[in-house]
Amino acid sequence: MPRGAAPPRETAVGIIGGGPAGLLLARLLHRAGVDCVVLESRDRDYVEQRQRAGILEQGTTDVLRACGAGERLDREGLVHDGIELRYDRRAHRLDFPALTGRRVTVYAQTEVVKDLIALQLADGPPLLFGARALAVTGADTDRPRIHYAHGGREHTLTCGYVAGCDGFHGVARQAVPESARRTYTRGYPYSWLGVLADAPPAHDELVYAHSERGFALLSMRTPTVSRLYLQVPNGTDPADWPDERIWDELQARAAVDTAPWNPVRGPLTAKAVLPLRSSVTEPMRWGRVLLAGDAAHIVPPTGAKGLNLAVADVTVLARALVHRHRTGSAELLDGYSATCLRRVWRAEHFSHFMTTTLHTAPDQSPFDTRLQLAALDRIAGSRHAAAELAENYTGLPLP
Numbered sequence: 197m198p199r200g201a202a203p204p205r206e207t208a209v210g211i212i213g214g215g216p217a218g219l220l221l222a223r224l225l226h227r228a229g230v231d232c233v234v235l236e237s238r239d240r241d242y243v244e245q246r247q248r249a250g251i252l253e254q255g256t257t258d259v260l261r262a263c264g265a266g267e268r269l270d271r272e273g274l275v276h277d278g279i280e281l282r283y284d285r286r287a288h289r290l291d292f293p294a295l296t297g298r299r300v301t302v303y304a305q306t307e308v309v310k311d312l313i314a315l316q317l318a319d320g321p322p323l324l325f326g327a328r329a330l331a332v333t334g335a336d337t338d339r340p341r342i343h344y345a346h347g348g349r350e351h352t353l354t355c356g357y358v359a360g361c362d363g364f365h366g367v368a369r370q371a372v373p374e375s376a377r378r379t380y381t382r383g384y385p386y387s388w389l390g391v392l393a394d395a396p397p398a399h400d401e402l403v404y405a406h407s408e409r410g411f412a413l414l415s416m417r418t419p420t421v422s423r424l425y426l427q428v429p430n431g432t433d434p435a436d437w438p439d440e441r442i443w444d445e446l447q448a449r450a451a452v453d454t455a456p457w458n459p460v461r462g463p464l465t466a467k468a469v470l471p472l473r474s475s476v477t478e479p480m481r482w483g484r485v486l487l488a489g490d491a492a493h494i495v496p497p498t499g500a501k502g503l504n505l506a507v508a509d510v511t512v513l514a515r516a517l518v519h520r521h522r523t524g525s526a527e528l529l530d531g532y533s534a535t536c537l538r539r540v541w542r543a544e545h546f547s548h549f550m551t552t553t554l555h556t557a558p559d560q561s562p563f564d565t566r567l568q569l570a571a572l573d574r575i576a577g578s579r580h581a582a583a584e585l586a587e588n589y590t591g592l593p594l595p
């Protein structure tokens with residue numbers, strides 16, 4: 197939106213949130229000729245720098261390419277054919293193409309967001325940074341309104357529909373009356389300490405390591421930057437983890453007898469402790485307000501589903517809103533919540549399985565550990581069990 201232009205007062209679809217869900221929905225609607233506006237509370241730098249996961253399912257990369265956001269992704273994304281599971285000092289690789297015919301792409305969420313913002317600022321629709329939605333009213337009318345603060349003043353955006361893409365801490369979810377809102381949640385007795393390392397990746401694919409010392413994940417951003425995670429107790433202060441302690445612990449947890457690992461110990465940055473949480477809010481629609489992405493559901497990052505679920509939601513939502521725009525029929529909107537929730541709960545189950553199988557809980561018994569090792573052995577020894585994990589990890593076909 198040109199600097200200084202008056203904020204829009206009406207739109208067909210008001211989108212709250214300029215993360216992956218809101219930005220991709222805006223792109224899909226804009227390309228289909230549906231008028232929309234994105235309200236993002238933070239500034240551009242903040243949104244583009246937020247460290248998040250970086251695994252894109254094949255369905256996600258297909259959608260990004262189809263809407264014109266695939267050029268840098270294809271140039272810089274790292275296509276991966278598998279992951280490695282490590283446990284009991286052994287390693288087992290899952291071959292995705294052999295098991296599912298699909299692969300994944302390593303491309304950070306920050307880069308997806310940068311690409312979508314650049315496209316939107318170049319040719320629309322309006323994207324307002326520093327625009328914080330305060331409330332959504334009239335969800336059960338045909339003119340819902342978003343009340344928001346921007347430029348030191350309060351404004352109202354009158355919409356045909358409102359898309360709540362404002363994440364776990366957003367306001368859109370409150371448009372579903374408490375009496376009708378069902379929230380299912382699960383916490384975990386551990387968190388992740390995540391860091392960026394100026395060091396080449398430990399392995400050419402991602403490594404998920406089970407260890408009685410705790411879980412470790414060896415991921416990457418580029419051929420020279422690693423993204424590394426350690427399971428830590430909830431409430432851990434990153435300051436208690438100097439670089440050497442992190443490298444020592446990563447090496448201890450990811451150790452296997454067949455391939456000693458002496459990582460290049462580059463400097464660590466972006467140290468942050470991330471809590472793990474599972475949460476689903478039902479329904480994902482109330483009248484003319486529709487929830488998508490983290491505004492409706494949260495998964496622990498172990499299964500790398502968060503961004504991909506957001507993409508799946510807005511793919512379904514864009515299809516439904518375009519259908520409504522072109523035909524006047526709300527039939528696809530009527531099925532939106534049920535269609536998305538089937539996939540959401542599948543991803544919740546998979547993410548919970550990966551999390552509870554790979555992490556060592558503080559009060560875990562030796563019996564629990566043996567169950568975990570039996571599950572991992574089953575995956576290593578059975579094509580069917582390996583295919584079940586690979587199908588979920590590489591992503592089920594989009595609805």
Ligand code: APR
Binds near residue numbers: 217361
């Ligand atoms: N008004 C306007 N914008 C808001 C408000 C508000 N009241 N509240 C939150 N936002 C913005 C946030 O600043 C953020 O940019 O909504 C956006 C929500 O983005 P995400 O939290 O990234 O959620 P989503 O777009 O659904 O993407 C899900 O992001 O958080 C990760 O792990 C998650 O990978 C998953 C992906």
Ligand code: PHB
Binds near residue numbers: 415
């Ligand atoms: C990441 O690269 O940030 C990442 C990768 C896979 C996960 C979680 C995070 O499961």
